Amino acid sequence: MKKLLLATALIAVSGAALAESHGQTVRLGTEGAYPPFNFINDAGEIAGFEREVGDELCARAELTCEWVTNEWDSIIPNLQSGNYDVIIAGMSITKERDEVIDFSQNYFPPAASAYVALTADADLKGTVSAQVSTIQAGYVAESGATLLEFATPDESVAAVRNGEAVAVFADKDFLAPIVAESNGELMFVGEPVQLGGGVGLGLRESDTELKDKLNAAIQSMKDDGSLNALIEKHFGPETAKF
Amino acid sequence: MFAACADPKAIEGLTWAACYLTSGKHLDFYWSFVTVLMLLAITAPAALAMGFAGATAARSRFLPLSLLGKAYAAIVRGVPDIVFFLFFVIALDQGIEWMKHQIVCPDWTEPVRQGLEFRVCPQAKVPLGSSSAIWHQAYGFGLAVFTFAIVFGAFAANVLYGAMSAVPRSQLETAEAYGMSQGQVFRRILVPQMWVYALPGLSNLWMILIKATPLLFLLGVKDIVYWARELGGSKTQAYEYPHPDWRLWYFLGLLVFYLLFTKVSEIVLARLSARLSHGQATAAGEAMRKVAA
Amino acid sequence: MPADSPDTPVIEIRDLHKCYGPLEVLKGVDLVAPRGHVVSLIGSSGSGKSTLLRCCNLLEDSQQGEVRFEGEAVRWKGEGLARHPADRAQVTRIRTNLSMVFQQFNLWAHLTILQNVMEAPVTVLKRDPKEVEAKARQYLAKVGIEDKADAWPAQLSGGQQQRAAIARALCMEPRALLFDEPTSALDPELEQEVVRVIKALADEGRTMILVTHDMKLAADCSDHVIFLHQGRIEEEGPPASLFGNPSSDRLRGFLSATAA
Numbered sequence: 087m088k089k090l091l092l093a094t095a096l097i098a099v100s101g102a103a104l105a106e107s108h109g110q111t112v113r114l115g116t117e118g119a120y121p122p123f124n125f126i127n128d129a130g131e132i133a134g135f136e137r138e139v140g141d142e143l144c145a146r147a148e149l150t151c152e153w154v155t156n157e158w159d160s161i162i163p164n165l166q167s168g169n170y171d172v173i174i175a176g177m178s179i180t181k182e183r184d185e186v187i188d189f190s191q192n193y194f195p196p197a198a199s200a201y202v203a204l205t206a207d208a209d210l211k212g213t214v215s216a217q218v219s220t221i222q223a224g225y226v227a228e229s230g231a232t233l234l235e236f237a238t239p240d241e242s243v244a245a246v247r248n249g250e251a252v253a254v255f256a257d258k259d260f261l262a263p264i265v266a267e268s269n270g271e272l273m274f275v276g277e278p279v280q281l282g283g284g285v286g287l288g289l290r291e292s293d294t295e296l297k298d299k300l301n302a303a304i305q306s307m308k309d310d311g312s313l314n315a316l317i318e319k320h321f322g323p324e325t326a327k328f
Numbered sequence: 329m330f331a332a333c334a335d336p337k338a339i340e341g342l343t344w345a346a347c348y349l350t351s352g353k354h355l356d357f358y359w360s361f362v363t364v365l366m367l368l369a370i371t372a373p374a375a376l377a378m379g380f381a382g383a384t385a386a387r388s389r390f391l392p393l394s395l396l397g398k399a400y401a402a403i404v405r406g407v408p409d410i411v412f413f414l415f416f417v418i419a420l421d422q423g424i425e426w427m428k429h430q431i432v433c434p435d436w437t438e439p440v441r442q443g444l445e446f447r448v449c450p451q452a453k454v455p456l457g458s459s460s461a462i463w464h465q466a467y468g469f470g471l472a473v474f475t476f477a478i479v480f481g482a483f484a485a486n487v488l489y490g491a492m493s494a495v496p497r498s499q500l501e502t503a504e505a506y507g508m509s510q511g512q513v514f515r516r517i518l519v520p521q522m523w524v525y526a527l528p529g530l531s532n533l534w535m536i537l538i539k540a541t542p543l544l545f546l547l548g549v550k551d552i553v554y555w556a557r558e559l560g561g562s563k564t565q566a567y568e569y570p571h572p573d574w575r576l577w578y579f580l581g582l583l584v585f586y587l588l589f590t591k592v593s594e595i596v597l598a599r600l601s602a603r604l605s606h607g608q609a610t611a612a613g614e615a616m617r618k619v620a621a
Numbered sequence: 622m623p624a625d626s627p628d629t630p631v632i633e634i635r636d637l638h639k640c641y642g643p644l645e646v647l648k649g650v651d652l653v654a655p656r657g658h659v660v661s662l663i664g665s666s667g668s669g670k671s672t673l674l675r676c677c678n679l680l681e682d683s684q685q686g687e688v689r690f691e692g693e694a695v696r697w698k699g700e701g702l703a704r705h706p707a708d709r710a711q712v713t714r715i716r717t718n719l720s721m722v723f724q725q726f727n728l729w730a731h732l733t734i735l736q737n738v739m740e741a742p743v744t745v746l747k748r749d750p751k752e753v754e755a756k757a758r759q760y761l762a763k764v765g766i767e768d769k770a771d772a773w774p775a776q777l778s779g780g781q782q783q784r785a786a787i788a789r790a791l792c793m794e795p796r797a798l799l800f801d802e803p804t805s806a807l808d809p810e811l812e813q814e815v816v817r818v819i820k821a822l823a824d825e826g827r828t829m830i831l832v833t834h835d836m837k838l839a840a841d842c843s844d845h846v847i848f849l850h851q852g853r854i855e856e857e858g859p860p861a862s863l864f865g866n867p868s869s870d871r872l873r874g875f876l877s878a879t880a881a
Contacts (some may be wrong), residue, residue: 107522111458119558121566126558128336129352152461157547160414167418167446168425168453174576186444195449207399244573261563290445502727505680506741507717507795509709516744520731606731606773 098246109289111150112296114140118155118261119238122320123176123194123285135320136174139193142312146303159218159237161288162187165288171296175286176257178221180282188291190285190300193313195326199225202261203253203275204244211274215242222255239290246272259321346381348569357555361585362456364541364551367473372534374477379484386489397485401547404482413546417475423455430451442493465549472547492518494525524604535590556582629692630655631797631828632677637686639672639852640702646672647683648852653799654830659823660838661831661860664849665875670832673849674801677830678719679712690715691796717745720790724802726782728774728789734761735770738789746793753792760788763820780811785867787818797828802833836879838863848872 113171115125118132127133132153144151154170165187179189199222201210211231216223218235226233234251236242239243243264245251253263259277265272289297309311314327332339333347338485404412425448426440433449440448450456455463495518502536542553560575562571632654639647640753646669662670674861675681676688676795678694688695698707706712726735727786738757742748753850766777774782779803783803790798803819804812816838823842832841838844840860847857848869856869867873 119561121564125566126353128348130356131352134566150458153465154461155550157545160546165417166444167422168448169421191411238557238561241557244562244575245574263566264562267570290447292442292445292447498727499722499729501680502721502723502729503741505678505716505721506789507713507745508741509713512744516740517729518732521729569733606775 111152112127112172113152113154114144114172114174115154115156115161115165116140116173117158117161117175118158119158119240120261122178123260124174129189130322135194135256135279136176138175138316138320139171139307142307142316143193143300143303147292147299150300157237162288165218165290168290171289171293172300175288176260176285177288178282179220179284179286180224182224183288188289188293188297189283190287190289190297191304193304193307194285194317195328196256196280196284199255199281200258201253201255201275201280202243202265202272204272206273206275208245208252208260208275210253212252213250215245215254215255217242219308221299222257225279225281226255243272260326262322343609344569346509353559357552357559360550360552360555363469367476367544367549368537369474371480372478372537373485374473375422375480375533375537376530378477378481379486379488381518382481382485383488383492386485386494397489401482401485401489403508404479405486409479409540409543410546411541412479413475416478418526419549420471420474422446424454425452428454440545462466468548472544472549475547476537476540480533480540483533483536484530485535487526489521490529491522491526495521512526524601527597527601527604531593531601534593537602538589538593552582552585590611624731628658630689630848631691631721632830633687633692634670634673634676634687635687635689636880637676637683637688638671639676639681639683647676649686650683650849650852650854652677652729652830653655653846654828656796656828657831658844659827659842660826661833661843661846662849663833663836663846663875664837664855667851668847668849669852671801673831674799674832676723677799678716678721680721690718695875713745717741717793718796719799720793720795720797721799721801722783722790722803724805726779726786726806727788728775733771733773734766734777737774737785737834738792741789742794756794757788757792760791761785763791764788764822765814777798779807780809780814783815784818787822788855791822797830798822800829800831800833802832802834803832804838834879838875847871850875 116132116136116304117126118126119201120134122134124132124134124136124193124277129284132155137153140151140153145237156164156170156319160176161173161175161177162183166168173187176194177183178193183189201214203210211229213234214226214229214231216226217234218237223233223235234242234245236245239256241258242254245260246254253275258274261274265274289300308328317325317327329472332343333350336344336347341346344361382397382400385393388397425446429436429440429452432451436449438447440446455467466544471515499517499521500513503517508516542551544551545554557575560573560578562573563570631682632649632651632652634652635649637647637652638645646667650669650673652660652662652673654852662673664670671842672681676683679688683844684701684704691712696707696711699705703833728734729740732740735757736752738760739750739753742753742756743750761770765788766781766784766788769781769785774785777785783806787798787803800819804815808817812835816835819829820833820839831839831843842863843860845857846860846863848855848863848871850871855873856863856867864876867876
């Protein structure tokens with residue numbers, strides 16, 4: 087037992103020394119406009135589910151982390167050109183994205199996407215808004231509806247309110263609080279749709295070492311239930327968990 | 329900010345508004361006005377300098393220099409701004425890092441380009457991955473100033489080139505007849521006289537520059553339009569100060585800001601124009617002569 | 622003849638040819654302006670008189686022939702249409718010693734009258750600005766517009782502008798003054814104030830070359846008159862004989878046309 091303690095202590099020390107000698111800061115890139123996944127809180131700081139997950143993952147992987155925000159539109163090119171090292175921005179794991187970047191294992195289970203409209207009889211084959219370059223935008227385009235794309239998720243909802251679009255199609259977990267707080271103005275329409283392989287961290291394909299570290303950290307959060315606790319804290323008790 | 333703001337969801341009315349408007353996010357918003365004004369204050373002279381260099385080069389009798397000046401103005405003006413701001417900045421950023429990489433990591437064996445990825449050694453990142461956020465912001469701001477200066481410099485070069493050609497040949501010939509060298513003619517006669525011809529074009533550019541500042545966000549600098557959109561968007565209970573879609577009010581605020589700013593610019597430019605045109609053989613100068621006579 | 626001899630002409634031009642592309646505007650012209658003399662160039666427009674004047678201070682290149690300033694020949698490089706003065710310093714020396722007054726005055730529009738007069742002595746001759754200012758005011762007084770020193774060119778009448786331009790020429794303290802149709806752009810009532818100044822300068826014994834269409838001015842103040850026709854000297858001589866007893870038909874025709 088003593089030996090084991092010593093060994094772990096040694097590993098911890100050498101791990102710390104390794105981190106020290108590398109002195110590497112991992113930069114986490116997020117959008118900052120997708121509550122409750124990530125948003126800029128009123129103090130002007132990045133907050134939300136992913137902020138807490140990211141900080142915890144960095145602590146577990148013994149990485150020094152720093153947060154940056156980047157527009158959704160150019161979030162993948164800027165990862166590739168090295169402006170940050172990890173995308174942590176509610177990004178669903180899809181085949182198309184996996185061809186250009188790598189994903190960690192998911193830290194948020196495959197979740198339902200849903201339509202929200204002003205009336206229950208909204209025509210979902212009419213004009214439907216979604217955020218640009220999202221898994222939902224791709225789905226709407228294929229559904230035969232007229233796709234209306236917006237740079238931010240908030241604008242895609244506003245488009246329904248002001249009548250530009252009949253419905254918005256987005257993550258159900260993003261829409262749920264908006265619907266709940268709309269005083270009955272907005273409502274879910276149609277059946278939720280399961281899209282993608284959950285939400286994962288986006289990494290450069292060449293960064294295998296970092297990917298392994300983060301995968302291990304995610305696994306440990308799944309194993310000890312801390313990830314589920316964070317999901318429940320930010321998305322409510324009814325959300326799917328691991 | 330204030331002690332009363334500790335629990336925003338418990339306060340109402342004026343206190344709520346005071347707390348809301350002084351939240352950290354709003355302070356960032358106010359600070360972004362300073363950022364935009366600073367960008368203008370630095371970019372305008374920088375663009376003018378680029379334009380002056382471009383116009384002077386285009387007028388050069390040395391053919392390669394003249395072609396360089398003309399190509400600069402033609403190419404940069406021809407490329408859509410948004411393309412320029414998206415691709416040029418990435419290329420510039422990567423170019424800087426690539427050069428630094430060649431110097432600080434000569435032993436690096438992995439290829440810098442791996443498919444779509446751009447990987448230089450960690451020591452060659454600009455700024456270093458480990459440097460604090462303020463340096464990243466300053467670097468982004470620097471890239472923004474440089475890009476704006478190049479884009480607007482090309483337009484300024486065209487305006488100044490035209491203005492230089494608009495100075496009457498007889499004014500320059502007279503200077504030559506009195507023994508001035510080409511350099512003296514340029515400095516003493518051509519440059520002082522061209523401003524009055526350049527001013528209408530330059531004031532247009534200034535107005536466009538003011539309106540182009542939202543392009544800053546493409547360069548990763550958070551400008552006033554970004555913050556107005558971010559603050560104005562509807563906020564759920566996840567936020568401390570939930571509110572419906574208030575973007576209209578924020579954008580109205582921006583509208584007032586931009587209108588005031590352009591109005592002040594117009595007044596200043598009109599005064600400048602009046603000062604510059606005193607003796608010159610332009611319509612304004614002619615009007616002045618008639619008043620005096 | 623040594624350069625410092627009082628007999629050396631200020632300007633001497635021999636067999637000058639000048640083309641604009643295929644058009645030959647000067648076809649072998651001689652011109653001598655001795656010190657203290659006034660030489661007038663007359664002729665119809667297109668006769669080449671202004672071009673000849675501009676060849677004196679090298680504002681125009683010429684293809685053939687010689688230009689001498691105080692006995693010193695202009696050095697050339699190149700041949701034919703590619704012939705240019707070879708020595709920048711020599712060009713500057715000649716130009717600063719031959720001050721030109723233009724038909725359209727050409728006061729520098731961005732400078733006040735006083736600054737116009739001071740500009741070249743200070744910038745080109747590197748004279749002390751204080752001394753130049755004193756001189757400039759003196760010359761402005763001489764032409765009668767000392768009160769306009771701080772005005773802008775555009776605020777003055779044509780006659781006042783031309784007198785300012787003459788003050789500017791005088792302030793260079795040149796060896797000769799070159800006048801290129803100095804009264805042509807002026808209304809008749811303004812013309813006289815400039816004519817008076819030019820006559821006064823001629824009476825002082827200044828060396829001047831005067832291109833003019835004003836026959837009375839040429840007759841009154843010239844020592845020598847040259848009548849140019851289509852790039853050639855048709856007739857020349859003292860004003861009394863040239864105007865009183867013209868020998869060529871062309872000059873007679875020209876004089877009767879201008880008198881009408």
